[in-house]
Amino acid sequence: MITQELKDYFCRHFLGRVKVSRLPVGMELPRVVSCKREAAVHPVRTRIEVTGSSLFVARDILCSSRGFRFSSQLARVRGAKIAKYALGELRTHTVPKLRAAVLENMRRVAVLPQERTNRLQWQPVRPKKDDEILLAWFGPIVEDAVMKLTLNKQQGVLLIWYNLQSRRFDAKGLYLYRRLGARENLEWRWL
Amino acid sequence: MAASSNSLGYIVVEGADGLFRGASLVVDLRGIPMDFRHTDPIRPTRLERILYGSALEVYLREELILESLAGAVEVKPALWICREPDLVAPLKSVTKGRVLFLAPSSRAPMEAAGNLENAGENGAVYMVQADSVSAPLRVAFPDNTREDEVRQTVGLLVEAAKTMELLEPFGRIQKALASLGEE
Numbered sequence: 001m002i003t004q005e006l007k008d009y010f011c012r013h014f015l016g017r018v019k020v021s022r023l024p025v026g027m028e029l030p031r032v033v034s035c036k037r038e039a040a041v042h043p044v045r046t047r048i049e050v051t052g053s054s055l056f057v058a059r060d061i062l063c064s065s066r067g068f069r070f071s072s073q074l075a076r077v078r079g080a081k082i083a084k085y086a087l088g089e090l091r092t093h094t095v096p097k098l099r100a101a102v103l104e105n106m107r108r109v110a111v112l113p114q115e116r117t118n119r120l121q122w123q124p125v126r127p128k129k130d131d132e133i134l135l136a137w138f139g140p141i142v143e144d145a146v147m148k149l150t151l152n153k154q155q156g157v158l159l160i161w162y163n164l165q166s167r168r169f170d171a172k173g174l175y176l177y178r179r180l181g182a183r184e185n186l187e188w189r190w191l
Numbered sequence: 192m193a194a195s196s197n198s199l200g201y202i203v204v205e206g207a208d209g210l211f212r213g214a215s216l217v218v219d220l221r222g223i224p225m226d227f228r229h230t231d232p233i234r235p236t237r238l239e240r241i242l243y244g245s246a247l248e249v250y251l252r253e254e255l256i257l258e259s260l261a262g263a264v265e266v267k268p269a270l271w272i273c274r275e276p277d278l279v280a281p282l283k284s285v286t287k288g289r290v291l292f293l294a295p296s297s298r299a300p301m302e303a304a305g306n307l308e309n310a311g312e313n314g315a316v317y318m319v320q321a322d323s324v325s326a327p328l329r330v331a332f333p334d335n336t337r338e339d340e341v342r343q344t345v346g347l348l349v350e351a352a353k354t355m356e357l358l359e360p361f362g363r364i365q366k367a368l369a370s371l372g373e374e
Contacts, residue, residue: 098251098255100213100233101230102228102229103230104226104228105228106224108367108370109227109367112363119324122324123324140352140354140355142354164223169220169354171221171353
């Protein structure tokens with residue numbers, strides 16, 4: 001302290017200097033602290049997820065055991081209140097074994113005619129007169145058992161209805177001719 | 192079950208668009224029907240298709256339909272005829288009788304009715320001239336069929352071909368099934 005005073009004294013006398021001290025006049029800006037509070041929102045509810053799954057025999061399985069039960073007052077599924085739960089045990093459904101039911105139906109097939117196609121191309125025996133053309137050969141046919149014959153002209157097929165009670169077995173062939181001349185017509189001949 | 196030595200049994204099993212059914216027709220040697228049976232159509236559900244997997248079709252055709260039909264027939268035929276070659280073996284094991292597969296051919300006729308010729312394929316497959324007014328028929332017997340049994344069966348075919356067309360009953364079965372399907 002004395003040293004500083006001595007320094008100032010000699011400076012003033014010998015160097016003519018006066019110590020000038022700087023005194024700041026400005027004040028520091030005050031620190032502004034906000035008292036506003038931010039509230040962090042955290043949901044405390046448990047998130048409910050509803051997962052659906054379809055079972056192939058869903059209508060035969062009742063999924064309602066104790067583990068599945070919860071109060072309808074507490075839970076809402078997609079906004080809708082759950083009102084009712086099916087009660088009961090887990091029910092399993094057995095798949096029935098594949099079966100083939102066989103039905104007898106003789107009447108169905110008895111009315112169907114037998115069919116004969118024209119096999120003239122294979123028939124080596126072709127008896128014919130000069131004034132006729134051989135058109136077709138149908139066989140074998142048991143002539144004495146025949147009840148009705150019809151020619152399907154569009155398909156060239158002969159339809160045969162047999163008498164189901166007949167005991168005849170002698171088969172023949174049926175030739176179809178076209179007669180030439182003024183009175184041109186078709187003619188059937190058994191051989 | 193009455194056995195008839197003068198009858199032929201035709202059996203058809205169909206499976207298309209997921210629908211299976213079958214029919215059998217026993218005829219005398221003139222083609223006159225003696226017994227006709229058919230199964231209700233079977234349409235396996237999706238679950239059954241999953242459960243049975245690839246075995247479903249074989250099970251339906253070879254066991255369920257074939258076995259049910261052959262078991263239900265009251266007139267036991269002397270010979271069972273099918274038109275699907277893969278049914279020959281199961282039909283043989285189900286019926287324990289004579290069985291063959293029959294199909295038309297476009298081959299030139301052989302010399303005489305009763306002639307048979309090995310078709311040169313695997314198994315017992317023959318070309319058979321059943322009558323003198325048609326092309327030979329392609330006939331397949333179950334494996335291990337003895338030669339004398341083949342000749343005996345061909346003899347029956349020749350006998351039947353004198354009074355009926357051997358493949359014609361398949362057409363009638365088809366028509367009967369079609370009419371049942373329309374109901």
